[in-house]
Amino acid sequence: MRTEVFAVDAREPEKDAILRAAEVIRRGGLVAFPTETVYGLGADALSPRSVRRIFEAKGRPVDNPLIVHVGEREAADRLGKVDERSRKLMGLFWPGPLTLVIRAAGEVPAEVTGGLETVAVRMPAHPVAIALIKGSGVPIAAPSANRSGRPSPTTAEAVLEDLGGRVEIILDAGPTVVGVESTVLDVTGDLPVLLRPGGVSLEELARAVGPVLRSPGGDHDQRSPGTRYRHYAPSIPVVLLDPGDGWAKDRRLCRGGVRVAYVGMSPSPIAALIEIRFGTVEGYATGLFSALRELERSGADVILAELPAEEGVGLAVRDRLRRAAGKD
Structure with a gap:
């Protein structure tokens, strides 16, 4: 066709x-x-x-x-x-x-x-x-x-x-x-x-x-659509980052020589092959899916994604990231 x-x-x-x-x-x-x-x-x-x-x-x-x-x-x-x-x-x-x-x-x-x-x-x-x-x-x-x-x-x-x-x-x-x-x-x-x-x-x-x-x-x-099966997943793994965790998980990945791509609102806590940052949670929501598609093409091995606060549209961004990471 x-x-x-x-x-x-x-x-x-x-x-x-x-x-x-x-x-x-x-x-x-x-x-x-x-x-x-x-x-x-x-x-x-x-x-x-x-x-x-x-x-x-x-x-x-x-x-x-x-x-x-x-x-x-x-x-x-x-x-x-x-x-x-x-x-x-x-x-x-x-x-x-x-x-x-x-x-x-x-x-x-x-x-x-x-x-x-x-x-x-x-x-x-x-x-x-x-x-x-x-x-x-x-x-x-x-x-x-x-x-x-x-x-x-x-x-x-x-x-x-x-x-x-x-x-x-x-x-x-x-x-x-x-x-x-x-x-x-x-x-x-x-x-x-x-x-x-x-x-x-x-x-x-x-x-x-x-x-x-x-x-x-x-x-x-x-x-509801979009809740029963894994959704929103790029072709490389997504690891979720919560600032409250102290980023320990990220440092372990970095020491292992993994090529990292990053998306979030805060500066990346580790050296990333490519970094996409948003100034507001509304911007994060608007650009999330395009960012995931861009990062999967970057040559990185894994995407580190910062979870925003669970309020306003941030709740939706968290939901999509968790599903992209296979957490729900």
Whole structure:
């Protein structure tokens, strides 16, 4: 398959490119498109055959549910049960990087839900994504547009690297802004449960709806994409660095003659082959996945990654780094 790449304006996407991409979606094909978080790999969410192509292209386990992207808040009612609390969250955070897990309607294919009774839904905050969804006339199921297990793509170049020849069209609107995936919140119970930290912080959610539980893991986590299997991993090992540990682990690696690449906010405590530093935790989130891809190409043997504080979007960065290191 030949993959076509269309450069589009992030704010006012060219109509011809959107029309071409929307036609591919309607015909059962795959389109990679930007959101504010990462690039997504989209297909018609109501077509089981189309959705199966997502799993084939990514090499993704079929029991891993997908997020359904909608172009307006009201479209969520077609996909599942939307209660008053969910509508409040939609009003506050949609469009934006918040995914809500709700009770699924009957017409949502099992391929989307992973065989569960729930469905994950969000409205992205990106003009290209919204134009594609509305132009297609259907909700779009879309995980991150990368090979399963790899770092998520925040540029069209990363999508092409992983999925070139596997998708019909890539819409290139430049780098994404948030950089980590959406927050996933289960709203089917008495209290909302945070299944995956992301672009909307736990603190923001608590201010909006009161107490939010942290997922206990296990079966509950299965309702969220990106939690059951190893994700976000570059091709070389990732070692996690916590400043509170005194960096002893790093020094042992250094003495062993290991070629080290470093990513974090603080200066590297050891000599590194290449070092990528971010001035803020928001910058860390935006640049994390691109940094992991750059560091794996550096010739290093291992990536040392500093864990930020567990607050704000730092919670999401910690989650992605732990999964990249195989710790969750």
